[in-house]
Amino acid sequence: MQDAYTGTQIREAERPLLEAGEGPHLMARAAHGLFARIRELTESARNADPAGEVRVSGLVGKGNNGADTLFALAEAARSGLSTTAILAFSAAHPEALADFEAAGGDVLELRADTLERAVAACESSEIVVDGVLGTGARGGLDGIIADLVRALRHEGEPQDSRAFTVIACDLPSGIDADSGEVTPPVLRADHTVTFGAHKLGLWVDPGAAHAGTVSVVDIGLDMSVPAGYQAAVSVRSADLAHAFDEPARTDNKYTYGVLELMAGSEKYPGAGILCTGAALATGVGMLCYNGPETVGRMVVQAHPETVLGPAKKSPHALVVGPGVDFDIAETRALAIEAIARARSIVLDAGAIELFSDVPEPQRVNTILTPHAGELARLMSARSGQDVSAHGVMTRPLYWVRKAMELTGTAVLLKGFTTIVASPESPWVAVQESATARLATAGSGDVQAGIMGALSARDQLPSPLTRAALASRLHSDAAFIASANNRVPIGASDLIPAIREAILAASELASD
Numbered sequence: 001m002q003d004a005y006t007g008t009q010i011r012e013a014e015r016p017l018l019e020a021g022e023g024p025h026l027m028a029r030a031a032h033g034l035f036a037r038i039r040e041l042t043e044s045a046r047n048a049d050p051a052g053e054v055r056v057s058g059l060v061g062k063g064n065n066g067a068d069t070l071f072a073l074a075e076a077a078r079s080g081l082s083t084t085a086i087l088a089f090s091a092a093h094p095e096a097l098a099d100f101e102a103a104g105g106d107v108l109e110l111r112a113d114t115l116e117r118a119v120a121a122c123e124s125s126e127i128v129v130d131g132v133l134g135t136g137a138r139g140g141l142d143g144i145i146a147d148l149v150r151a152l153r154h155e156g157e158p159q160d161s162r163a164f165t166v167i168a169c170d171l172p173s174g175i176d177a178d179s180g181e182v183t184p185p186v187l188r189a190d191h192t193v194t195f196g197a198h199k200l201g202l203w204v205d206p207g208a209a210h211a212g213t214v215s216v217v218d219i220g221l222d223m224s225v226p227a228g229y230q231a232a233v234s235v236r237s238a239d240l241a242h243a244f245d246e247p248a249r250t251d252n253k254y255t256y257g258v259l260e261l262m263a264g265s266e267k268y269p270g271a272g273i274l275c276t277g278a279a280l281a282t283g284v285g286m287l288c289y290n291g292p293e294t295v296g297r298m299v300v301q302a303h304p305e306t307v308l309g310p311a312k313k314s315p316h317a318l319v320v321g322p323g324v325d326f327d328i329a330e331t332r333a334l335a336i337e338a339i340a341r342a343r344s345i346v347l348d349a350g351a352i353e354l355f356s357d358v359p360e361p362q363r364v365n366t367i368l369t370p371h372a373g374e375l376a377r378l379m380s381a382r383s384g385q386d387v388s389a390h391g392v393m394t395r396p397l398y399w400v401r402k403a404m405e406l407t408g409t410a411v412l413l414k415g416f417t418t419i420v421a422s423p424e425s426p427w428v429a430v431q432e433s434a435t436a437r438l439a440t441a442g443s444g445d446v447q448a449g450i451m452g453a454l455s456a457r458d459q460l461p462s463p464l465t466r467a468a469l470a471s472r473l474h475s476d477a478a479f480i481a482s483a484n485n486r487v488p489i490g491a492s493d494l495i496p497a498i499r500e501a502i503l504a505a506s507e508l509a510s511d
Contacts, residue, residue, distance in 0.1 A: 007177025033217030069131025271323025278449030
């Protein structure tokens with residue numbers, strides 16, 4: 001697994017080193033790491049035209065981010081690159097500015113009368129470094145530096161019309177390191193070089209969408225003390241292997257995991273077929289389909305190992321919701337009855353609102369799986385606030401935690417970046433490695449089936465763990481089915497890819 005931290009935790013980890021006089025060494029390591037990325041990205045341009053001029057410009061703030069940028073630009077100047085530092089404010093880090101000027105870099109103070117020159121300097125550069133605001137900043141850019149960023153964003157034009165590559169120093173200015181919330185204008189980065197450890201605000205949207213490819217420079221921080229605990233954890237592919245141990249020789253179909261599914265309807269029969277197929281591919285001892293008879297016949301035709309009807313005893317896990325028509329009173333009553341019997345519960349789509357029918361002792365083993373619109377409706381109905389899907393997407397970390405607190409259940413918020421919050425954990429799980437190929441009808445039904453199968457496993461007692469592993473397996477299957485993002489996929493393509501993803505995880509874990 002990989003950990004991420006808030007900007008606050010990073011600063012707390014830096015504090016003892018700063019008090020011991022290690023500040024210059026931390027800055028030197030950070031600046032050199034930033035320069036290494038600049039050098040890497042400019043090498044192709046220099047190789048293509050050894051006699052030509054390769055230009056790098058930096059937007060420089062007055063704090064440590066600005067200092068890191070100036071020291072990195074000084075290294076770039078000494079390596080033969082043409083460098084310009086655009087000072088966003090009247091002040092800059094004195095030692096860093098002196099080093100940059102001694103290296104032969106050009107300095108441009110940003111004012112109203114120099115704005116056009118600053119735009120021209122950036123537009124003629126191969127690399128533009130954003131080093132204005134750091135992890136301690138709250139809010140975004142304003143004044144003349146905001147005008148410069150707006151000009152460089154090429155607003156109203158395709159994003160790829162921008163000729164230069166943007167590297168963010170530590171994080172893009174205007175991104176909150178703790179939450180990923182964005183205060184525009186933000187110069188979207190192609191690459192972010194962050195220092196010390198992964199930052200939560202670079203993992204979750206909308207911040208993640210502005211960060212590009214993120215790399216971490218080790219500057220010597222100890223993130224176990226005094227940070228205490230990670231703000232987020234991300235499951236890696238190799239971690240999946242631990243969820244797929246061989247059944248014991250004493251296991252049978254009842255002990256290896258009994259899963260009951262209430263999925264599909266006359267209108268959406270495919271949801272039942274997809275959810276069932278995904279659960280079987282993930283692995284269960286017995287799968288009981290408790291849905292409309294006509295859909296059940298189709299499910300058995302596609303997956304003949306399915307048992308029709310509810311589980312005879314309390315199932316290890318229950319999935320309710322994908323494609324279910326809850327306008328039918330009898331269906332709703334059957335769902336509530338099934339919820340009362342199950343040990344672990346996954347509520348998806350229209351079943352999310354049934355969380356209030358989950359007995360209190362079982363809520364700690366319940367996972368809700370909304371997308372932004374479903375979470376907005378839930379929160380509007382339960383919190384007394386008028387919450388929109390757009391509001392959820394601009395503050396996803398805040399709203400998934402709010403929903404967890406309100407419902408007393410684990411909540412998995414679907415999206416390009418998946419976030420899981422659960423009452424048993426002070427941190428969240430984030431699946432930040434994903435593919436937009438999953439934006440296809442039925443993809444959520446597959447994810448629900450995966451999560452149901454994992455929830456039926458006794459060795460995975462934590463809802464946070466089950467949801468995080470399901471999200472990773474779902475994502476890995478999509479990468480496999482889409483030939484690493486090269487071809488479109490449908491939801492049914494994910495099902496055979498699930499087993500391939502499990503096998504790949506096992507091979508990774510054994511390396």
